[in-house]
Amino acid sequence: MRNPLRTITGWFTNLHIRGKLLISYFILIFLPLALMTSFSYKNVSRDYEKQILHSADLSFDQAYTFLSYKVNTLIKASDVIYFNADVQTMLTRDKQAFGDDYVQQNIDRRKLESFLNSFQNAEDVYRASLYVPGWLMYAGQNFNFFDMDAFSQTGSYRALLASKDKVSWLPEHAITNNNSNLDPVPVISLLRKIRNSEQTTEIIGIIELNILKELIEDILRKANITNDGAVYLQNANGAIVSCSNMDNFRRINPNPALTQDAQTNGPTWRNAAIGGSDYVIKTRAVENTDWTMVTAIPMTEILTQSIRIRDLMLVLMLVCGLISYGLAYLIAGATVKRILLLKKKMRLVQEGVLNVEAQSASRDEIGELTDSFNHMVKRIRLLVEEQYQNGKEIKNLELKALQAQINPHFLYNTLEMINWKAIDNGVPDIAVISQSLAKFYKLSLNKGRDIVSIEDEINHIRAYVQIQNLRFDNKIKLDVQIDPALYGRDVLKLILQPLVENAIIHGILEARDGKEGTIAITGYPEMGEIVLTVADDGVGMPSEQAERLLANGIAGEEVQGYGVRNVDHRIKLCYGQEYGLAYRSSPGNGTSVEIRIPDRFR
Structure with a gap:
């Protein structure tokens, strides 16, 4: 007596490929789909409840x-x-x-x-x-x-x-x-x-x-x-x-x-x-x-x-299963032809022809294989092109790197020459300006590093305010009240200068009519974070306008808001979306900007 399993195997082996595909589709689509639907329903139901409670x-x-x-x-x-x-x-x-x-x-x-x-x-x-x-x-x-x-x-x-x-x-x-x-x-x-x-x-x-x-x-x-x-x-x-x-x-x-x-x-x-x-x-x-x-x-x-x-998943399972099984009969006849076409395209790629693409409108295994083949050929073509472009750009990058090293030294040397010329000619104001400007740019460039200490950032602001006071006849008073223990903490460079510049141009100078104004910078640690505040006693602004500074801005606020949004964006990119700027202001009461960053040591 023949083994039943061997009989079934022999019968399946002798079937036409269309019959094999139809039986395989039934086994590989309906049964796994039913199991997957049941398993997915339990998980989705549980996850949905968690999602509702989380929301x-x-x-x-x-x-x-x-x-x-x-x-x-x-x-x-x-x-x-x-x-x-x-x-x-x-x-x-x-x-x-x-x-x-x-x-x-x-x-x-x-x-x-x-x-x-x-x-x-x-x-x-x-x-x-x-x-x-x-x-x-x-x-x-x-x-x-x-x-x-x-x-x-x-x-x-x-x-x-x-x-x-x-x-x-x-x-x-x-x-x-x-x-x-x-x-x-x-x-x-x-x-x-x-x-x-x-x-x-x-x-x-x-x-x-x-x-x-x-x-x-x-x-x-x-x-x-x-x-x-x-x-x-x-x-x-x-x-x-x-x-x-x-x-x-x-x-x-x-x-x-x-x-x-x-x-x-x-x-x-x-x-x-x-x-x-x-x-x-x-x-x-x-x-x-x-x-x-x-x-x-x-x-x-x-x-x-x-x-x-659950009901939706059952309906989808039945619809997908029936459609897939029905289309399997039509697809089976074209399967061999599509495989041979794909094989022909692969041989062209082996011979070095990369400008080829196999056409496929289906999403079955052969269709996915065809899409993967097309994606692979495109990727190879892009990598070859990218390799070629990278070779051309290496020299340009080396050139720019040399220029980036030379330009700051040239700038410092020029400012130092202006300083000594001013001293030799008895013009101390120009000497002060050149010294402050040299210090300002030295701290700004910081040898290409993006992270500086809070002390360097404050010194950068002192140099900037000194330059502005020479320009505006000492109308700006800078009051820094920061815990000295924070001076060694890390901070993203150039986050205070745009805020101080806004405080001077759009706050103090618009409000004082020749009188002095004060910019207060404070800082303190708070629950693993550092809070820095830049406050001025200028004209202030409505709270709605202050909120728009960190949004897209409108025509009248674009210049003032661009630098502020840039600082906020850099902080979020560097530290995460939970950090950044917060504005508080009202007309006639000045403006206060709070900067919140993580507390990190150098």
Whole structure:
């Protein structure tokens, strides 16, 4: 009796190549495709869940950062108001001495209004207000000023007194619109007690800083990456401060106790059953508030997407399998012919003919082999051409290298000659200029090295400012406050000079009308990084314009922004995308540029 395996092998061997290909396609397409689809579905489903949670993590952390920034901005603004000497003076005036002095009270009111309005902006502080003693004539204004005596009868005041925290937060409430023609706006408010600096047990006033509720809601909406989930803020009393989608929140109806372990478990994902449905929950307490930020994502939404992926992969498997099997019958007849054609092209390449290309419109194994052959021939042709061009360019590069060595020496020698000529002819200013210029270029070139020490970079700036002071009659004062321990750290060269040049040309010289200006350069280490700051007291600019300097720029800002963007781009290329420049500026208050780089030793 014949061996069945040998029988099947003999039968397959005697089949025409078309039959062999059809059977091989069935085995090599359908079975592996089915296994691959099953395996891929499990991995894709698991990876999709991780991707959703990762995306939610990024959005959550970004929203938390933005929210913390808003909170800290309000707290910093309250610090400025709290420690303002005029505020202390005006709120501690004696009632008997100033109760009938309406002229002085009006002066105080106007001065305080101007001071409070200076904090007002659309992005952070919508309005700054003070609760003042009720005997003051402007205590009932109810815009920038409120009657503290009346407020002391409210529960909010009693809660403020009972709180041991630096600030307290009022839940959502409506205040008068800054534009009196529009409806009141909902805000969330910070309250802070102002104590008498002479007698700290005495509360002389209360600071109220308002932020638009819609700004907080917008941050939370951006953090919510799902259709049916919700991101919300909950205070210590279980009340909802703000929410990304109230309809979703009401449908989920989460238990306020979800936030109780926010501090214990930290900002990690965990599963939770809410109302008979499964969710993944993440919570994190917001610093300097009694708020907890919570995000809830329904598991059904994650699983729904996984099921869609599974169905789509099954459909693709069937379609691809059937189409491939159907086309296999048509392709089999042309297989041998295509192989022989490809063999002919290969022999031409062996004979040294590189200008050949095998035509193929299919994507099967022979098609891939044909494409690989075409790619290989093109690559060989390019390598031959590249080798030829490299041979021509070697001499040019050697020539340029010699020139690069000669030019700096020629420049230094020329400047040294100018220096001695100026001394011989009694022109010390020219001698100073030539010496400063020589030092400037020597530090700029730095023997071709791109990395220098912070000390060399600062010396480079000193030389540059010295040259500019000779040009502008000593109108620029340079103040360097850098920890000497940082002088030996590595830094990318020529990152300070464009910023200092912008500070002089577009900041100080435009603002001073002949007066002196100051450029302050500071530096300090911070958590494995070095932070350098270049600040001027020039005209400043709107914050929107400052942000555009690091973007593409527009016609009026192209010259000023090109060098800045170049510095930012070089830093990111050298150290990574997390490093670079950050601008802070406002009209009339100068400009500050922060440079953040990794802390590295020479």
